[in-house]
Amino acid sequence: MTKISASEAAKAVVRRNTEEVQGGGNFKVFDELFADDFIDHTPQPGRTPDKAGALELYNVLRAAFPDFHADIHWQLADGDRVTTYKTYHGTHKGEFFGIAPTGRKIQFETVDVMSVRDGKITEHWGVANLFSLMQQLGAWPPTAATRS
Template sequence: MSEQQSETERNKAVVQRFIEEVQNQKDWAVFDELNAPDFVNLSAPPGMPADLEGGKMFLAAFVNAFPDSHVTIDDMIAEGDRVATKKTMTGTHTGEFNGIAPTGKRVEIQFVDILRLRDGQIIEHWLSMDQLSFMQQLGVIPS
């Protein structure tokens, strides 16, 4: 295995661990371990800091709104210092999210993350998700 292949495999393992232990098990100590101090969220929502604390705040707000959320990796592609995942998140909306009162509705959201890693830590994050379907499932906008 070449050095680049082993770096790619290590990076994939970091991302898999983040999804399982942080997104699914809600282990905030692992969030701190796997994200670099100079982490940047390049998809931070308006009004949310794009740094490490802002990334944690965004994820915590999501977890508080969907405490039973579970993320499944549908596909993972990696090359060098970047890992891309296509994922499905399911969860029940039982807490306020972005000003939307709890609806009690179960949602299934498709999204893609692109992460850049350095020395076994995530340093950059991009997110693209199906916002239209998400808002329709919550009943915020008509189907």
């Protein structure tokens, strides 16, 4: 496989995860897309850095935001490593990190890097704007710009 086609194949795997698993709640596809030896280098608080921890996080997100989905703004790939910039959206209808449902619509940006080997996601590094999310849920005081 050439570097270009390997990169395109890796991007397709990551896109499927974003659209079908995270956005569609299809957890059968999760098992198909994630390697058993998956490692999350930036796990969320209280989550293990493995496949089980990632699945648990996805379940928590779907329970808190049943309409959880992402808009992928762009993806770049270098071989088997895919960087994705996206905005997540949802409606807060379930408990999230101890915050009771507010019914508020939320959105927050993330940048993820995922490695893909043999069609499976093997590693993840990510940065999410959770500060903005917590503000939208009323769990953190708004900034001066958002108070008016």
